[in-house]
Amino acid sequence: MVFDKLVELFLKFPGIGPRQARRFAFFLAGQNEKYIEELINALAQVKSEVRQCLSCYRFFNGAGDKCGICANKNREDIVMVVEKDVDLENIEKSGVYNGKYFVLGGVLSLNNGSESGLRFKNLFEKITANKPEEIIIATSATVEGDNTARYIQKVLEPIRQAQGEPIKITRLGRGLSTGTELEYSDDETISNALKNRK
Amino acid sequence: MVFDKLVELFLKFPGIGPRQARRFAFFLAGQNEKYIEELINALAQVKSEVRQCLSCYRFFNGAGDKCGICANKNREDIVMVVEKDVDLENIEKSGVYNGKYFVLGGVLSLNNGSESGLRFKNLFEKITANKPEEIIIATSATVEGDNTARYIQKVLEPIRQAQGEPIKITRLGRGLSTGTELEYSDDETISNALKNRK
Amino acid sequence: MVFDKLVELFLKFPGIGPRQARRFAFFLAGQNEKYIEELINALAQVKSEVRQCLSCYRFFNGAGDKCGICANKNREDIVMVVEKDVDLENIEKSGVYNGKYFVLGGVLSLNNGSESGLRFKNLFEKITANKPEEIIIATSATVEGDNTARYIQKVLEPIRQAQGEPIKITRLGRGLSTGTELEYSDDETISNALKNRK
Amino acid sequence: MVFDKLVELFLKFPGIGPRQARRFAFFLAGQNEKYIEELINALAQVKSEVRQCLSCYRFFNGAGDKCGICANKNREDIVMVVEKDVDLENIEKSGVYNGKYFVLGGVLSLNNGSESGLRFKNLFEKITANKPEEIIIATSATVEGDNTARYIQKVLEPIRQAQGEPIKITRLGRGLSTGTELEYSDDETISNALKNRK
Numbered sequence: 193m194v195f196d197k198l199v200e201l202f203l204k205f206p207g208i209g210p211r212q213a214r215r216f217a218f219f220l221a222g223q224n225e226k227y228i229e230e231l232i233n234a235l236a237q238v239k240s241e242v243r244q245c246l247s248c249y250r251f252f253n254g255a256g257d258k259c260g261i262c263a264n265k266n267r268e269d270i271v272m273v274v275e276k277d278v279d280l281e282n283i284e285k286s287g288v289y290n291g292k293y294f295v296l297g298g299v300l301s302l303n304n305g306s307e308s309g310l311r312f313k314n315l316f317e318k319i320t321a322n323k324p325e326e327i328i329i330a331t332s333a334t335v336e337g338d339n340t341a342r343y344i345q346k347v348l349e350p351i352r353q354a355q356g357e358p359i360k361i362t363r364l365g366r367g368l369s370t371g372t373e374l375e376y377s378d379d380e381t382i383s384n385a386l387k388n389r390k
Numbered sequence: 391m392v393f394d395k396l397v398e399l400f401l402k403f404p405g406i407g408p409r410q411a412r413r414f415a416f417f418l419a420g421q422n423e424k425y426i427e428e429l430i431n432a433l434a435q436v437k438s439e440v441r442q443c444l445s446c447y448r449f450f451n452g453a454g455d456k457c458g459i460c461a462n463k464n465r466e467d468i469v470m471v472v473e474k475d476v477d478l479e480n481i482e483k484s485g486v487y488n489g490k491y492f493v494l495g496g497v498l499s500l501n502n503g504s505e506s507g508l509r510f511k512n513l514f515e516k517i518t519a520n521k522p523e524e525i526i527i528a529t530s531a532t533v534e535g536d537n538t539a540r541y542i543q544k545v546l547e548p549i550r551q552a553q554g555e556p557i558k559i560t561r562l563g564r565g566l567s568t569g570t571e572l573e574y575s576d577d578e579t580i581s582n583a584l585k586n587r588k
Numbered sequence: 589m590v591f592d593k594l595v596e597l598f599l600k601f602p603g604i605g606p607r608q609a610r611r612f613a614f615f616l617a618g619q620n621e622k623y624i625e626e627l628i629n630a631l632a633q634v635k636s637e638v639r640q641c642l643s644c645y646r647f648f649n650g651a652g653d654k655c656g657i658c659a660n661k662n663r664e665d666i667v668m669v670v671e672k673d674v675d676l677e678n679i680e681k682s683g684v685y686n687g688k689y690f691v692l693g694g695v696l697s698l699n700n701g702s703e704s705g706l707r708f709k710n711l712f713e714k715i716t717a718n719k720p721e722e723i724i725i726a727t728s729a730t731v732e733g734d735n736t737a738r739y740i741q742k743v744l745e746p747i748r749q750a751q752g753e754p755i756k757i758t759r760l761g762r763g764l765s766t767g768t769e770l771e772y773s774d775d776e777t778i779s780n781a782l783k784n785r786k
Numbered sequence: 787m788v789f790d791k792l793v794e795l796f797l798k799f800p801g802i803g804p805r806q807a808r809r810f811a812f813f814l815a816g817q818n819e820k821y822i823e824e825l826i827n828a829l830a831q832v833k834s835e836v837r838q839c840l841s842c843y844r845f846f847n848g849a850g851d852k853c854g855i856c857a858n859k860n861r862e863d864i865v866m867v868v869e870k871d872v873d874l875e876n877i878e879k880s881g882v883y884n885g886k887y888f889v890l891g892g893v894l895s896l897n898n899g900s901e902s903g904l905r906f907k908n909l910f911e912k913i914t915a916n917k918p919e920e921i922i923i924a925t926s927a928t929v930e931g932d933n934t935a936r937y938i939q940k941v942l943e944p945i946r947q948a949q950g951e952p953i954k955i956t957r958l959g960r961g962l963s964t965g966t967e968l969e970y971s972d973d974e975t976i977s978n979a980l981k982n983r984k
Contacts (some may be wrong), residue, residue, distance in 0.1 A: 333962035364981025365961030371908035388959025531764035563784025565761030566729035586761025
């Protein structure tokens with residue numbers, strides 16, 4: 193049945209459970225032909241028009257093998273490793289970073305530590321080929337993010353040492369993020385905020 | 391740009407804001423051809439295979455003008471007026487009702503009271519033609535739901551009076567719903583729970 | 589240490605955890621003599637001035653053995669059995685009830701079903717002595733509340749049958765409470781709302 | 787009425803609204819004499835036994851003018867300025883700091899910027915008298931906390947400059963706090979995390 197098929201497909205959407213998947217299917221059943229047609233057209237184009245950058249692996253609308261950021265000569269020769277496209281978008285939106293990126297594709301799972309779907313090999317190759325001035329590991333400040341950051345460091349260690357001049361690998365600063373109150377801070381945040389005081 | 395178009399279309403999905411619409415678009419960009427193809431096929435079929443029942447206006451998978459519930463001779467000759475398809479599904483799931491339904495398509499908006507998209511006229515015609523034993527108004531216990539229920543009663547009033555034997559129009563019982571604690575109940579719920587005690 | 593003692597005592601307050609108990613202690617340490625004195629005076633008076641009604645067991649400010657509600661001859665000869673004082677207050681606030689009350693003191697615990705602290709015996713005695721026209725069991729619509737209600741019915745069964753004319757025992761009506769949407773209702777609420785339609 | 791007086795006094799407790807204040811009053815009415823007596827005794831002692839340290843202004847159980855931290859010669863000669871006692875407690879609990887403290891008493895209000903109740907003058911005097919190696923401003927990473935931090939810096943500026951060797955004034959490090967995900971970070975946190983990378 194097409195209805196159940198739709199529900200099954202929507203269940204794979206990020207953050208969508210059974211109830212909302214059914215609401216989506218009912219919503220679509222109630223839309224006019226024009227809306228459905230536009231959605232089908234956009235979906236048909238997404239695989240042809242949205243390309244994955246061969247340098248940073250983010251998805252972008254456009255021609256060529258490289259996205260606008262990777263192709264931009266005015267960007268600094270720094271590579272920030274992020275978990276996913278939306279992280280990159282949020283950092284770009286902040287306007288405080290003018291380097292380049294590498295989208296890893298997620299974090300190591302705590303359950304099995306599986307690398308499946310993560311681009312450690314591509315990262316190794318890109319860094320070997322490009323030798324940037326600095327690599328900023330920008331995974332989340334969570335247990336998974338920290339594990340993944342350590343694994344990235346291990347993966348990149350041979351390159352770092354093989355260089356004539358060792359490559360600089362950094363991680364985003366830890367401390368109080370906006371809104372943090374001391375009364376409710378965990379020990380690690382207090383410790384980092386203290387170490388990184390200035 | 392196809393990406394922005396996708397985000398724009400997903401923004402119309404029920405309960406989806408800009409951030410989640412972007413996540414959906416990135417999710418789709420990262421899916422393989424097979425998934426996208428399946429989604430396109432399901433969408434193409436939704437308008438051909440999912441029909442709207444000409445009797446109760448719910449969407450259903452199947453052939454013919456009437457859905458399985460409306461076509462079922464063993465169902466009682468009662469019509470429950472619900473706001474939307476998911477309400478009907480939830481009531482069916484409970485297994486406590488064995489009558490028929492009518493899907494109104496929503497509630498009167500508090501802003502403008504617009505009937506747009508609501509099937510008052512279809513309801514009037516159905517009831518005029520079918521003369522069921524009872525009509526149960528099953529709108530939500532909210533201000534909008536109550537307004538809509540009163541409006542339904544007004545719409546059906548001429549039929550109710552025109553009958554030789556007046557048609558029975560009821561509303562779902564009010565009182566304590568599962569989980570309600572007296573300490574936190576509003577006056578209306580206390581009042582209804584008291585009136586409907588037994 | 590007095591500080592730790594204060595924290596220990598505040599931990600017994602309803603809904604107060606360790607963090608808030610400490611905040612209370614620090615708050616008090618920072619108050620002036622006048623505030624502390626007022627608080628001590630109010631506490632000293634609470635046991636002398638706040639009495640427990642010997643008829644309904646609620647706490648009240650005032651003289652005599654009976655609270656204002658129990659002493660009021662214009663109140664109907666109905667007894668509503670509630671879990672706790674704040675339930676009674678909330679029902680009084682609603683202004684829809686003009687009978688009397690009985691404060692049970694809580695609900696049967698699901699863990700051990702212990703009656704400790706609950707006034708089943710006092711209820712039995714009051715009903716035996718007073719023979720009201722009706723007893724309304726107004727426990728919460730929760731599993732504990734329902735268990736307790738059934739237990740109250742069992743306790744009162746001998747009185748109900750012993751009467752020349754059987755005493756009327758009712759429970760608050762079940763159905764949709766204010767704000768309930770059909771889409772999210774559980775089976776029991778749907779079932780009750782349907783049974784109690786009118 | 788003593789009951790209403792209790793409610794009025796509990797309403798001043800931090801984070802307590804009318805409903806919980808009533809629950810507290812009913813709770814107390816239901817306690818035995820022993821509990822009430824213990825609470826009264828603890829309250830009577832709080833003003834005599836809990837002292838405010840004349841050096842850091844925190845409340846402590848004990849004798850003398852100085853709290854255990856201020857009197858401890860093994861503590862480093864650093865002063866961390868915190869908003870309130872519970873912040874100090876949370877930092878002590880983390881075990882990562884071995885200096886001393888100064889409890890300011892709150893933050894500047896955004897409404898009126900009133901200094902009322904805040905110990906800027908005491909801070910100025912303490913720093914003038916003690917000349918510590920470093921002052922760490924540890925207000926929250928909120929708008930109020932930041933305003934207050936800037937005001938502290940202004941207050942201490944004359945001392946900082948008057949010294950032969952300028953006194954070191956730092957603020958807690960900003961960046962990702964535990965649990966922060968890049969996707970949901972605000973611009974300021976991203977900017978700080980980037981600046982403080984290492």
